[in-house]
Amino acid sequence: MFIFFKFNKEKRLGFKKLTEADLGLSTSHQTHIGLYEGVFTFLQNSDVVKSGILIYNDYCEVLDCSFDRIQNPDGSFRSPKIKIGSDSNNSIVAKIREFAKVSPKSKWYLIWSGLESEELTFWLIRSDSEDYNVIREVLPYENRVYGEEDSYYDKAIEILTQKINNVSISVQKGIEVASQIGDKSKLFKKVDIERAEAMFRSVGKRGEELIAEYLEKQKQANNIQSFDWLNKSMESGAPYDFIIDNKNYVDVKSTLYDFNQYIYFSNQEISFASKKDVDYCVFRVYGMKEENDIWLKKCYQCNPYISTMNSNITNFMNEVNVQKAMLQSLKLGILPENCFNDIQSAIKLG
């Protein structure tokens, strides 16, 4: 299985039964959740505003996370805590309290640990859930920090890794998109995006390799006469990846996720695909998250849609030029079913 999120070198996780004060259910005015020492040691002592990933059942979201530690009178710092923050609708603490409010009689547990990218991860668990049964098999003692020296740690982190990678598909898709369009939003860490960019390049390369293998078989079966793989040894810079029988231009668009993930086109690709006399199509390789469940759908007849887009872009660029400004690059995200009039049945590649 493809693993996007990995846990960091600190090799520690906290496991706590949340108090009523933590959950905002007591009469106190506590506005934070107290954490245990020894986890998140890579963070500074005060005023750390980061994003964190909150998981609860099938819910997974990247939220604000305001972190600091209680300061002792002598200036030293002790217990770490996460605060509700000033934008209190969009923080980890606020969301945890929102979930807890729905079932105030339940017991609530929190597991926290840091990712390789130093992203903070919180897994909220209700005592009457399947998650609770699973985790209690590997974490027998509540209210403590588990480290690699504990025999329980490896199994617990395996479950946590599996959980976060399973429920965070929408977050991962967001990062894949951010890496393609250059979105530097603060919710996604730079390292996550850089990793996604590297991954996207390798996924793109792997997609082309699979298509080359597929076309080779087609050639041997005499379904096609020949094909030319432009990026075989180095990136050609052309707005397509393969030419079949010297006339069909194929652009391979690969994704780790499902077919309907947005396909991104550069302005060069849009300009090429909008030419009336060009036989352009996209080979959509998807499901690359699992090595043995990779599929291809051939997508044809995008010219009417792309031509309209190209004309809109040209008009927009002209408007921009009138204002003596310049549009240097452009990425257009398009849903496949909107763009292609002929999407063929899925073919299993791997």
Add this chain to the structure above:
DNA sequence: GAAATAGATGTCGTCGGTCA
């Protein structure tokens, strides 16, 4: 083994900022 001590964690009073 009990008492003393140190360290960790939880609670809540107070202050200050915001908003109606």
Add this chain to the structure above:
DNA sequence: TGACCGACGACATCTATTTC
């Protein structure tokens, strides 16, 4: 101007460790 809310951090309480 007062009500409300979040932050701070002092103090209370609990737990682990050390000493006798």
